[in-house]
Amino acid sequence: MNAALVTGGSRGIGRAICITLAKQGYYVLVNYKGNEEAAAETLAIIMSNGGAGQTLQFDVADKAQVEQVLGGWMEANEDKKIEVLVNNAGIKDDVLLMWMKDEQWDNVVNTGLGGFFYVTRLVVNSMLRQRYGRIINVVSLSGLKGMPGQTNYSAAKGGIIAATKALAQEVGKRNITVNAVAPGFIKTDMTADIDEGQFKALIPANRFGTPEEVAHAVNFLAAKEAGYITGHVLSVNGGLYT
Numbered sequence: 001m002n003a004a005l006v007t008g009g010s011r012g013i014g015r016a017i018c019i020t021l022a023k024q025g026y027y028v029l030v031n032y033k034g035n036e037e038a039a040a041e042t043l044a045i046i047m048s049n050g051g052a053g054q055t056l057q058f059d060v061a062d063k064a065q066v067e068q069v070l071g072g073w074m075e076a077n078e079d080k081k082i083e084v085l086v087n088n089a090g091i092k093d094d095v096l097l098m099w100m101k102d103e104q105w106d107n108v109v110n111t112g113l114g115g116f117f118y119v120t121r122l123v124v125n126s127m128l129r130q131r132y133g134r135i136i137n138v139v140s141l142s143g144l145k146g147m148p149g150q151t152n153y154s155a156a157k158g159g160i161i162a163a164t165k166a167l168a169q170e171v172g173k174r175n176i177t178v179n180a181v182a183p184g185f186i187k188t189d190m191t192a193d194i195d196e197g198q199f200k201a202l203i204p205a206n207r208f209g210t211p212e213e214v215a216h217a218v219n220f221l222a223a224k225e226a227g228y229i230t231g232h233v234l235s236v237n238g239g240l241y242t
Helices: 012-023 036-048 063-076 102-130 141-145 151-174 196-202 211-222
Strands: 003-006 027-032 052-057 082-087 133-138 176-183 233-236
Touching: 003 012, 012 027, 012 036, 012 052, 012 082, 012 133, 012 211, 027 036, 036 052, 052 063, 063 102, 082 102, 082 211, 102 133, 102 151, 102 176, 133 151, 133 211, 141 151, 141 176, 141 233, 151 176, 176 211, 211 233
Parallel strands: 003 027, 003 082, 027 052, 082 133, 133 176, 176 233
Antiparallel strands: none
């Protein structure tokens, strides 16, 4: 059985992606940093739908943890090759740059951009050997247009977008695609403090999106049939581009 790894898979968009990929027959690795209860709930939903998987706890920003936990799992489970990697883990800590503390910059950039690097470096080596892979990075409208108060988050997501395009060129010959999905305003815990009524007037679709709509885009890019799409950023934003 081939596996799919979703970082930050316990809640919100990550959970929806885990559930969707499990329905495609993947053994889903639900990565989480600290919320064991939410990760277990995601796995329970997968199992109740007839899917298979397990939770895997590690902090994507911690190189040693990534190598020990994820690397250890890969060595112990050679029968389950990771075919799909979804780099979804990320945090935001919004503040204007002039007031931003060092740790607010470091935490957001290290989790988003650093986590992408540590996890992808490990997994892509396996994909190169098996001559197949799908890497999908969950970025953000913030990484495309920039958002005030999110210099750190925009930098992290913008960096991943650039890295997506570069890595796609490095691994394309081995039948590995690297793409990104850029959600706009999606109904999750991360947007719970945003007034939808106030912001939806800016969105041509006149509403916030759902995690399932982002998961559908990820699922499209993860398909074998999407093999000629790489280095692409697919916006899921209801038409909110500028």
